[in-house]
Structures are given as structure tokens and as C-alpha cells.
Amino acid sequence: QKVPNWQGEVIESDYPLIQNGKVMGNVTIAFYGPYYFTDSDVAFMETLNLLLLVVSGIAIVMALTVGTIMARRISRPLSIVMETANEIAKGNYEARSKSHSTTVEIDALTDSINELAETLENQEKLRQRLTSDVAHELRTPLATLQSHMEAMIDGIWVADASRLMSCHDEIVRISQLVGDLEKLARVENEAFRGERAPVKLKQIVENQIKNFESDFYKKQSPIEFECKTEDLLMADNNQLNQVVVNLMSNALKYSPDCSPLKIRLYETSSTMVLEFEDFGYGISEADLPFIFERFYRADHSRNRTTGGAGIGLTISQAIIKGHGGKITVMSTLGKGSIFKIVLPKTSVI
Numbered sequence: 001q002k003v004p005n006w007q008g009e010v011i012e013s014d015y016p017l018i019q020n021g022k023v024m025g026n027v028t029i030a031f032y033g034p035y036y037f038t039d040s041d042v043a044f045m046e047t048l049n050l051l052l053l054v055v056s057g058i059a060i061v062m063a064l065t066v067g068t069i070m071a072r073r074i075s076r077p078l079s080i081v082m083e084t085a086n087e088i089a090k091g092n093y094e095a096r097s098k099s100h101s102t103t104v105e106i107d108a109l110t111d112s113i114n115e116l117a118e119t120l121e122n123q124e125k126l127r128q129r130l131t132s133d134v135a136h137e138l139r140t141p142l143a144t145l146q147s148h149m150e151a152m153i154d155g156i157w158v159a160d161a162s163r164l165m166s167c168h169d170e171i172v173r174i175s176q177l178v179g180d181l182e183k184l185a186r187v188e189n190e191a192f193r194g195e196r197a198p199v200k201l202k203q204i205v206e207n208q209i210k211n212f213e214s215d216f217y218k219k220q221s222p223i224e225f226e227c228k229t230e231d232l233l234m235a236d237n238n239q240l241n242q243v244v245v246n247l248m249s250n251a252l253k254y255s256p257d258c259s260p261l262k263i264r265l266y267e268t269s270s271t272m273v274l275e276f277e278d279f280g281y282g283i284s285e286a287d288l289p290f291i292f293e294r295f296y297r298a299d300h301s302r303n304r305t306t307g308g309a310g311i312g313l314t315i316s317q318a319i320i321k322g323h324g325g326k327i328t329v330m331s332t333l334g335k336g337s338i339f340k341i342v343l344p345k346t347s348v349i
Ligand code: ADP
Pocket: 246, 250, 251, 254, 255, 278, 280, 281, 282, 283, 291, 292, 296, 297, 298, 299, 303, 307, 308, 309, 310, 311, 312, 313, 314, 337
């Protein structure tokens, strides 16, 4: 069959058969030239073409369907996460994304957004609590000061030295509190790491023992220092001094006369450990989990006389955390307390 535009022909070639120089016969070889097909060839090709057309049609439809489903699977959880992120941006920190995806990366993104919301929510709660705590802490001394002043202005009280002295004490308490808050804000700011220079913990403890010597002497409380390491630490000298001061002054404040303070400095394979053991009033089990929190005071009546605002341990903890370490406490009411600071040795030179 001749198919239009398909040009082909039968090509014949003759080859003589020669034996002993004599032509014995002739062989004719004929074959179909290019594009010359029989009926069955054409039918076969037409079927093949049709088949290819159908198969490619199905392939396109399938690709479109699968593509759309895949795109939906990816875009749906993504848009849910985006909505959550928008909610968070608007200040709704309680928003959480509950979408689940089979794509690991999208699940990870959802988790990250939820963690971000959680952190922001906690920060917001902390900020609100801090504001109300500060207001609460300032209200008492300010109210006392106000009533004293008013009494003196109205002539109910004579403005003598002792009355003025008690007003002065309240002012000192307020400025101490403000100073402590400033310190806390500085050490809690993660961007502020403080200095890092070679520091000898032994030296810090010995210096502070000297500074506290007369206070402890007045209470007839001996200080014992057992030092088993002279190693240096890459740390902020002022901040570590602050921690030692806080722990020593607490031991002094919360112990009766004649009760010793034992300080131990030693190292393990990976850490430097500093312990302060006192035999004072101790902390009840109920108070123990909270003593590192801002403004937390275990014994209000005693603290009123000692004048603590409940920020010292919060500052100490922030400093030790900033150095990659940990501060823990073990205490028994009426028997005493052990404050233990563990600093990683990676920073030891
Ligand atoms: P404060 O300025 O009140 O001393 P801190 O943050 O240093 O604040 O301590 C928080 C609370 O923990 C204190 O008010 C006190 O009740 C308790 N505390 C801290 N150290 C000791 C200690 N060595 N012995 C007993 N109680 C302590």
C-alpha cells in the first residue's frame, strides 16, 4: 500500500552467478525501499500511534492529578502554619498550629513555630509578673515613707533624727531593690555575656572571705575553706564575685551566731565545683523549689529584718547559667543548706 507522502519503492538488484568464468545464472534480490509499507505494517503503526496517544493522555492526566494532590498536601499545612505565624505576629501568643504533614521538614517548621509561640507566651507572662512583682515590692517601702512624711508634715510626728533615719532606711531599701533589678536585667540579658578572661576561683573565694571576715567574726561564725584546685576558668570575674558574695551573705543572714560556713572548691574530670555549706536555719521542702525565683523569700518575717528582696539567688542563677553551669541547693529546715555550683571545665585553660 502506498501511503500518501510516504515515498517508497521496491528496489531490485541483479547479481550474476559465475563459476569458472562462466555465467551460471542470475540472482535478483529485491527489498522494500524506505517508507514502503504493507497494509498490516500501516495498521500496526496506526494502532501503535493511537496507543501512544492514549498512554500520553493518561500520563498527563495522572501527572496533573498527582501534582495537584502533592501540592495541596504541601501547601495546606504550610498555609495553616502561616496563619499561626500571622496570629503570633498580631500578639496572640496562645496560637498553636495543629497541622500534621507527611513531609518531615513541614512538621519541623510547625514544631518550631509552636515552640516560638510558647517562648513568647512565657516571656509575656514573665514580663507581666515582673511588672506586678516590682510594683508590689516598691509599694510597701513607698507607703511607709509616705505615711511617715505625711505624719511629720502634719505635725503629728516631730521630724527628729530617729524618724528621719527610718525614712532614710526605706529609701536605702528602695535604691537597693532598684540596683538589684538593674543587675538582674543585665545578667539575664542573653546578648550580654559579660567578659571572659582567665579567672582563679580560689582567688575570688579567698578575697571574699577577707571581705566578710569582720561580719562573720562579729557573729563568731568560723569560715572553713577547703581548696583542691588552683585551675583557671574563662569567666567574668565581677559576675563570679557577685555569686560568691550572694551565697556568703545568705549563709551569714540565714544562720544563727556561732554557726560555721564551710566552702569547698574541687574539680571532677569535666567540671569545677564550688560548695557552700551552712548550718543555719535551712529551707523548708515547700520553699525549696522556688528560692531561685525573683522576689521569693522563704521566711517573710525574718527577711523583713535582714532586708533581702529575694533577688540574690535569681541573679546568681542567671550568672551561672550564663557561664554554662548549674546551681543547685540541698537543705533541711533547722539544720542548714548546701549550695552547689558546677561550672563546665571546657572553659578551663
Ligand atoms: P534575699 O535577698 O531575700 O536573701 P535570695 O534570692 O538570696 O534573696 O534568697 C531567696 C530566699 O531563699 C531567701 O529569702 C531565704 O529565705 C532563702 N535562702 C537563701 N539562702 C539561704 C540559706 N543559706 N539558708 C536559708 N535560707 C536561705
